[in-house]
Amino acid sequence: MTPQERIAELTQRLNYYTHQYYQNSISEVDDFTFDQLLAELADLEKQYPEFRLPDTPTARVGGTISKEFSTVYHRFPMLSLGNTYSEEDLVEFDNRVRKGLREEPYEYICELKFDGVALSMTYENGVLVQGATRGDGVRGDDITNNIRTIRTVPLRISSVERGARSEEQGVGQTSIDFGNPSVLPAPSSLPHSPRPTLPALFEVRGEGFLPLAEFERINKEREDIGEPLLANPRNAASGTFKQQDSGAVAKRRLDCYLYSFLSEPDVFQTHEESLVAMKNWGFNVSQTWRKCADIRDVMMYISEWETKRFDLPLGTDGIVIKVNRYDQQRELGYTAKSPRWAISFKYKAQAASTTLNGIRYQVGRTGAVTPVALLTPVLLAGTIVKRASLHNANEIERLGVMMHDTVFVEKGGEIIPKITGVDLTRRTEKSQPISYPTVCPACGTPLIRKEGEANFYCPNEQGCPPQRQARFEHFIQRRAMNIESLGEGKIELLIDRGLVQTPADLYKLTSSDLLGIEKIFLDEESGKKRIVSFREKTVENILTAIERSKAQPFANVLFALGIRYVGNTTAEKLVDYFGSMDAIMNASLEALLAVPDTGPRIAESVIGWFADPANRDFVEQLRAAGLQLVGEKKVVEREGDSLAEKTFLYTGTFANFSREELENRIAAHGGRVLSGISKKLNYLIVGENAGPSKVDKAKKLNVPMIGEDEFLAMLGV
C-alpha cells in the first residue's frame, strides 16, 4: 500500500469509527486502537502533507449535530484534547510549554479524565438557560431538558447564597470548602479574587456520565426483562443524553462533574481559582484535582491514580493536565482541534494474564444461557479477579479461546473484567476446544437460538429450576410485589420443599406450612455454611409481607408477571392505556401498538405471553388471591366522539395539556394515539419545540399537521 492509499484508508476508517461513536454511541474498536490509528495518520500527514484529505479526522473535533434537537452555536468553541499514552510524550509536552512560555515559571492542574460526554451549560442571571452537547465543536445539540434532569446541576444559583458565600469568604470563616483537601491552601495564599461575583452571563463545562452503580442497576434490570445489555457506561451515557423523552432520561440517574468556567471578561486568573469558586457556588466539582509544581509532580499524580481511580463512582480513562494561569493559557493558544496548554494522558486498559480453568454456564430468568469464565485468581487493578465475562457463544468463537489457555483479562469501563484475547505463545497440548452446551446445564432441555440473538435459550420456561427461581425473585422484588423478606435463600427452600410451584402459590401459604423448615446452604467459594430457617418471627414477617403485597398497584402486578421486555415503565404505560388486566389480556396487536412508546417487539411479547394457557391460569390464580388487576387511574371516560376513527400523534410541548392530558383528551373523544408516523396517521399535533425529524417525516408522507388551537377546535371546546 502506498502512503497515499494508507492515508485515504485511515481517514475513511477513522471517520467511520467516529461516526459510530458519536452518532450511534457504539465503539467498534477500543480507544487505544483508535488512538494508535489516529497517531499513525497524523504522522503520515506530516510526512506527506500533499496527500492529506480535506475531511481528515486529525483536524476536526469528532462529533456532529443531530436532526432531532435544535442547534446551538457555542459562544466559545468546544475543543478536543491532544492525548498520549506515554510518559516521554508528556515530557515533550512539558518542553513545548516551557519554550512557549519562554522559561517563565508555570504550574499545572491535574484532573481525572472522566469518561462520559462533554456538556456545556449556560447561566443567565444565575439561572440555567441552556445545556448543549459538544457537537462539531462550533455547534451542538440543545439538550437543555435532558440536562435539567441531572440532580447535581443547579437550575438556579440563588443570589442570596451568592451574597452569603462571598461574605463568608471575606471574613475568612473556615466552613468554606476550598477544593482539593490535599492542597488546602492557607487562607493567606488564597488565589487572587477573594470575593468572586457571579457574572450575569457565564458558561460552565463538564462531563456528563452514568455512575457505575447506576450502570449496573440498569443492566440488572435489562437482564431481568430480557433486554440486551448496555455495552459500557460511556456509550450508555452518550445514548441517554440523545433521547427525546426527558422523562426517560430522568429515570437513568445521570450525573455531571464540572471542570471549566467561561465568561467574558474572565472572572478568574487561574484554573485553580475557578475550580474552588465553582465548588463554593454549588457546582459539582470532583475533589480529585491537584496542583502540580512540575512534570515530575504530574507523573506522581498519574501513578497514584492508576489504580485508585477504580474506587471512584464513575469510569475514568486517564488524566488531564492543564497549565494553571489563564494568561499563560492564552499565550500558548490553540491548534485547530485542541488547546496547546493542555494534554490528556490515557491509561492503557489494565491487563493481566492467567489461565482459563473452566466455564460456568448460567441460566437467567428469561432462559438465556451466558458463559462465565473461571480463572486462576490474578491481581488486576488492585483487586483479585477469579471470573470474567465471556458474553456469549459468538464471543468465544471470536476470541478463538480454548480451555486451559492462557488468556488476557482487562478491566475497562465496566466492573466485571473481560477476556480480551488468548496468549497463543503459551498454548500447549493441554488446551482443549470449548464445546458450547447443546442442552440446558440445569434441566437438560435442548437449547434453542432465537433469530437475531446472540444467546442460546433454554425453552423450558415453566420447569427449568434456575428460571423458576429467578421468576420468584423477579416477582418479590421491591418494584414488583415487594415481598423482599423472602429473599436470600428462602424462596429456594420453599421450592425445594414443594411448597410453591409458581409465585401464585405464595398466596396459599399458611404458618403451619412454614414454621420450622430449614436448609443449610454451602457457599462454594468460601466453604462457609449458612442456615436458613423459618422461626416464628420470620414466618410472621413473611406472611404479613405477602398479605400486604395484595395492595400493590396493578402496574406492579403486571411487571411482576415477568413478561419479556415489559419493564416498570412499559407496565405503567400499558396500565395507563388499557386500565385493566382483562383489557390487556385481550388486546390485539394493533391496540398494543397504539400505546405510546410500544413497538412490535413489546406488543408481540405481550401477545405471546398471554397466548400460553399456563400463563393465563397463573393470572387467574392471582385474581383469585385478590391482587389488583385494575389501574388506579380511572379508564378515561368517553365524553364524545368528535375524534372517532381518527388517529393522532403529537410532538413538542403544549400550553393547555401535559402529554398525559393530551392523550386522555384524544381517548375521551374516541380518537387513538399512534406510536409512529406512517401514511395511516391522520394528524400530527405540533407543539412548541417540536422534534424536527417527526415534522420532516410528516411532510414527506403528506400527513396533515395541526396546532394546539386547531386540535381544541376539533374537540369542539
Ligand SMILES: NC(=O)c1ccc[n+]([C@@H]2O[C@H](COP(=O)([O-])OP(=O)(O)OC[C@H]3O[C@@H](n4cnc5c(N)ncnc54)[C@H](O)[C@@H]3O)[C@@H](O)[C@H]2O)c1
Ligand atoms: N472506540 C472508538 O471507536 C472511538 C471513536 C471515536 C473516538 N474515540 C475516543 O474518543 C477520543 C476522541 O474524543 P475527544 O475528541 O472527545 O477527545 P477526548 O475524549 O480524548 O478528550 C476531550 C474530552 O475529554 C473530556 N474530559 C474528561 N475529563 C475532563 C477534564 N477533567 N477536563 C477537560 N476535559 C475532560 C471532555 O469531554 C472533552 O471533550 C479518541 O481519542 C478515542 O479514544 C473512540
Ligand SMILES: [Zn+2]
Ligand atoms: Zn433449563
